[in-house]
Amino acid sequence: MAVTTIEWRNDSVRxxxxxxxxxxxxxxxxxxxxxxxxxxxxxxxxxxxxxxxxAAMGVALGLKGTHSARAERRFxxxxxxxxxxxxTAVNLSWALARMERxxxxxxDLPARALFERLRDEALAIQREDVAANRALGRFGMQLLSxxxxxxxxxxxxxxxxxxxxxxxxxxxxxxxxxxxxxxxADETRPFFQGSRLTAWELRKDRxxxxxxxxxxxxxxxxxxxxxxxxxxxxxxxxxxxVANKIGTYPLAVLAQRHGxxxxxxxPLSSIDFTCPNGDGIPIEExxxxxxxxxxxxxxxxxxxxxxxxxxxxxxxxLVTAIxxxxxxxxxxxxxxxxxxxxxLEGPAAAAQGAATGATFSAPAANxxxxxxxx
Amino acid sequence: MAVTTIEWRNDSVRxxxxxxxxxxxxxxxxxxxxxxxxxxxxxxxxxxxxxxxxAAMGVALGLKGTHSARAERRFxxxxxxxxxxxxTAVNLSWALARMERxxxxxxDLPARALFERLRDEALAIQREDVAANRALGRFGMQLLSxxxxxxxxxxxxxxxxxxxxxxxxxxxxxxxxxxxxxxxADETRPFFQGSRLTAWELRKDRxxxxxxxxxxxxxxxxxxxxxxxxxxxxxxxxxxxVANKIGTYPLAVLAQRHGxxxxxxxPLSSIDFTCPNGDGIPIEExxxxxxxxxxxxxxxxxxxxxxxxxxxxxxxxLVTAIxxxxxxxxxxxxxxxxxxxxxLEGPAAAAQGAATGATFSAPAANxxxxxxxx
Numbered sequence: 001m002a003v004t005t006i007e008w009r010n011d012s013v014r015x016x017x018x019x020x021x022x023x024x025x026x027x028x029x030x031x032x033x034x035x036x037x038x039x040x041x042x043x044x045x046x047x048x049x050x051x052x053x054x055a056a057m058g059v060a061l062g063l064k065g066t067h068s069a070r071a072e073r074r075f076x077x078x079x080x081x082x083x084x085x086x087x088t089a090v091n092l093s094w095a096l097a098r099m100e101r102x103x104x105x106x107x108d109l110p111a112r113a114l115f116e117r118l119r120d121e122a123l124a125i126q127r128e129d130v131a132a133n134r135a136l137g138r139f140g141m142q143l144l145s146x147x148x149x150x151x152x153x154x155x156x157x158x159x160x161x162x163x164x165x166x167x168x169x170x171x172x173x174x175x176x177x178x179x180x181x182x183x184x185a186d187e188t189r190p191f192f193q194g195s196r197l198t199a200w201e202l203r204k205d206r207x208x209x210x211x212x213x214x215x216x217x218x219x220x221x222x223x224x225x226x227x228x229x230x231x232x233x234x235x236x237x238x239x240x241x242v243a244n245k246i247g248t249y250p251l252a253v254l255a256q257r258h259g260x261x262x263x264x265x266x267p268l269s270s271i272d273f274t275c276p277n278g279d280g281i282p283i284e285e286x287x288x289x290x291x292x293x294x295x296x297x298x299x300x301x302x303x304x305x306x307x308x309x310x311x312x313x314x315x316x317x318l319v320t321a322i323x324x325x326x327x328x329x330x331x332x333x334x335x336x337x338x339x340x341x342x343x344l345e346g347p348a349a350a351a352q353g354a355a356t357g358a359t360f361s362a363p364a365a366n367x368x369x370x371x372x373x374x
Numbered sequence: 375m376a377v378t379t380i381e382w383r384n385d386s387v388r389x390x391x392x393x394x395x396x397x398x399x400x401x402x403x404x405x406x407x408x409x410x411x412x413x414x415x416x417x418x419x420x421x422x423x424x425x426x427x428x429a430a431m432g433v434a435l436g437l438k439g440t441h442s443a444r445a446e447r448r449f450x451x452x453x454x455x456x457x458x459x460x461x462t463a464v465n466l467s468w469a470l471a472r473m474e475r476x477x478x479x480x481x482d483l484p485a486r487a488l489f490e491r492l493r494d495e496a497l498a499i500q501r502e503d504v505a506a507n508r509a510l511g512r513f514g515m516q517l518l519s520x521x522x523x524x525x526x527x528x529x530x531x532x533x534x535x536x537x538x539x540x541x542x543x544x545x546x547x548x549x550x551x552x553x554x555x556x557x558x559a560d561e562t563r564p565f566f567q568g569s570r571l572t573a574w575e576l577r578k579d580r581x582x583x584x585x586x587x588x589x590x591x592x593x594x595x596x597x598x599x600x601x602x603x604x605x606x607x608x609x610x611x612x613x614x615x616v617a618n619k620i621g622t623y624p625l626a627v628l629a630q631r632h633g634x635x636x637x638x639x640x641p642l643s644s645i646d647f648t649c650p651n652g653d654g655i656p657i658e659e660x661x662x663x664x665x666x667x668x669x670x671x672x673x674x675x676x677x678x679x680x681x682x683x684x685x686x687x688x689x690x691x692l693v694t695a696i697x698x699x700x701x702x703x704x705x706x707x708x709x710x711x712x713x714x715x716x717x718l719e720g721p722a723a724a725a726q727g728a729a730t731g732a733t734f735s736a737p738a739a740n741x742x743x744x745x746x747x748x
Contacts, residue, residue, distance in 0.1 A: 022675040184681075187665070187673070189563060189587040195666060195674040203675050211680040213563040213665055214589040215621025219657070219686035222623065247589025249596065250624050253631055283593070291561070291587055292569060295669025299561070300569040301396040301577050306585040307558075312593035 003204070005050050005159050006057070008123055011064065013057045015045045018159060022200040033062030033078050040092075041085040043191065047160020048234045048270055049129050052091030055082045056122035059099040064115045068107045071114060075103055087282040088243050088311045089234040090272040095125055129162035132267040135325035136166060137173030140230070140265060143321070143328070144170070147180035148227040151217060154188045154245035155197035156232025156265060166265035167230040168198065170323065175207060182208040184226055188245060189214055190291045190308065214247050221258040229255045233266035233322075240316030240333025241278030242266070246309055252318035261320040268324055273341050278313035286310050377578070379424050379533050380431070382497055385438065387431045389419045392533060396574040407436030407452050414466075415459040417565065421534020422608045422644055423503050426465030429456045430496035433473040438489045442481045445488060449477055461656040462617055462685045463608040464646040469499055503536035506641040509699035510540060511547030514604070514639055517695070517702070518544070521554035522601040525591060528562045528619035529571035530606025530639060540639035541604040542572065544697065549581060556582040558600055562619060563588055564665045564682065588621050595632040603629045607640040607696075614690030614707025615652030616640070620683055626692035635694040642698055647715050652687035660684050 036058035062078030157168035436452030531542035
């Protein structure tokens with residue numbers, strides 16, 4: 001995709017304003033971490049991996065000019081602000097933890113060098129995210145028949161990541177491999193990530209896409225209108241429960257009823273090994289206004305109550321496979337995730353620099369990587 | 375509810391424009407059947423029982439001034455036009471068939487008397503619809519625990535009928551009986567019947583209502599946020615399969631998974647005994663524009679394809695009960711519907727005037743009426 005979701009430019013962070021797509025391509029530039037925090041909470045940038053990158057860049061901005069003696073206290077303030085923006089996606093905490101490890105290992109550096117170190121780490125997170133998506137895409141595309149129709153929800157594409165995408169990365173990889181893959185995109189109320197963002201970026205790449213309302217997936221699947229469902233993830237718990245955009249769980253229930261695979265595309269940065277199951281994942285509730293105001297007009301009568309939960313939990317038993325940049329995890333997911341964790345913590349991973357958080361970097365995918373995860 | 379959905383006034387038909395609610399209460403007046411047909415296809419009026427009433431009034435308008443010698447040919451033209459507006463709701467065909475029977479039995483009358491006979495039949499259909507809803511409401515409300523939260527989809531309320539409502543009629547009856555019932559309303563994309571219409575009419579009646587996006591029902595039910603689902607019906611097939619607003623079927627699948635009852639409120643005018651199962655019910659596909667244009671703005675990029683199916687089919691095995699004005703039908707629904715049909719066609723019904731179509735009129739509900747339907 002020609003447009004970059006987020007970029008570091010001259011000690012500032014530049015993002016495309018995702019609230020205005022597809023109508024207008026407007027870029028916002030932020031010079032301080034408060035601006036980045038606002039961009040995340042107002043959904044100028046969204047998508048779990050993308051907000052992880054944004055948070056890392058926010059830390060670098062926030063620590064700029066800070067002497068190492070005050071750096072840890074300053075980090076606490078900056079990280080608290082960035083973390084409080086959105087609770088569900090674990091990538092945010094993951095990126096902050098990684099930045100903190102780098103900070104702690106760099107406290108002997110002068111202010112400018114410390115800043116550059118943090119900036120470089122943020123850029124590494126960004127680079128690695130794209131590489132992870134490409135690796136994840138290569139694993140995932142092997143699961144798609146040719147031709148096939150993929151039903152997806154929300155936007156787990158280039159716009160939700162540093163580039164290429166997770167769920168849509170699988171579609172891109174399949175197309176690159178010559179498979180005829182078409183996409184059906186749920187519009188995804190209330191923010192319309194599907195009709196606005198997924199449709200926009202797929203059209204840019206000339207990948208066929210058809211938009212439906214979220215409530216049309218039942219009819220679609222009952223009429224054999226899709227071969228599989230692929231979604232992204234905001235957080236995968238240790239047992240394989242998946243938090244993702246509101247409306248994901250009903251799709252998983254429908255996929256099971258109609259006997260089609262339900263795949264979750266999740267880079268390692270979305271997996272929370274410390275969270276035993278979905279009950280432990282906080283579900284963000286956003287302002288009711290976002291639901292009842294549509295295109296500047298109020299659709300519900302004034303004063304009517306509304307719930308606006310932004311995520312739901314898909315229990316592990318409905319997930320056919322979790323696709324990561326290290327391989328495909330099949331049920332029982334809890335055991336597959338334990339195996340993955342063991343590999344990540346193993347001597348090879350350690351040699352790659354586990355101490356600085358690079359455990360979660362994405363080595364080039366290889367044929368054997370997928371096998372140990374069944 | 376203080377506002378009347380549809381009214382016969384001085385040989386014209388007056389409707390509240392449901393496209394503009396809740397923002398504006400605008401009434402439209404139609405003097406000919408073409409206007410009524412347009413009102414139905416453009417969804418100025420919608421809801422299966424309401425469009426049945428509209429079609430009956432349209433026939434009366436269309437036959438005004440027609441000599442009995444030309445009445446049958448004229449009826450064919452008028453009925454064809456009205457029937458071609460929307461294919462899924464059977465109430466439209468049902469009302470037209472009833473008007474045709476009255477017409478055939480009145481061909482000896484002079485033009486004015488023939489017109490008055492048709493007008494009176496349309497008014498009878500309207501009156502009987504309200505009575506049916508009240509009877510249906512009394513049966514249905516017995517199924518609700520106290521207190522309880524009812525999840526509903528689209529608008530099966532006063533606005534969808536001649537008054538009182540089917541699904542919302544049950545809620546109204548329960549409230550009148552002193553039960554503490556609250557409603558959660560799916561917003562119902564793309565026309566927002568839930569957030570616009572259901573929320574509007576419930577607020578007028580001071581019945582507590584909370585709006586959610588269609589895709590939030592999964593989270594709601596997984597967190598025990600509703601005690602049952604009640605929806606209306608556009609057509610019930612002889613085996614109990616139910617065509618209703620797009621998004622109904624996923625709710626039924628979710629209700630089954632979470633072990634809560636899924637009730638269909640269907641007056642007899644919505645039951646199509648000639649249709650063996652859901653496969654025989656035509657699903658209306660509406661213009662893609664209705665999905666991708668929201669509040670006058672395009673949400674999807676120009677040129678993106680969209681499906682806009684207006685209804686889906688809920689298979690009988692997911693329906694806990696069908697609630698009619700003659701009683702509650704429990705599974706096996708096919709057998710219950712056969713029993714109902716036998717009663718409707720029996721000697722008592724015939725005595726009430728089956729020959730003129732009054733078979734489907736709503737006698738006052740009585741305690742025994744419910745029993746033969748298990």
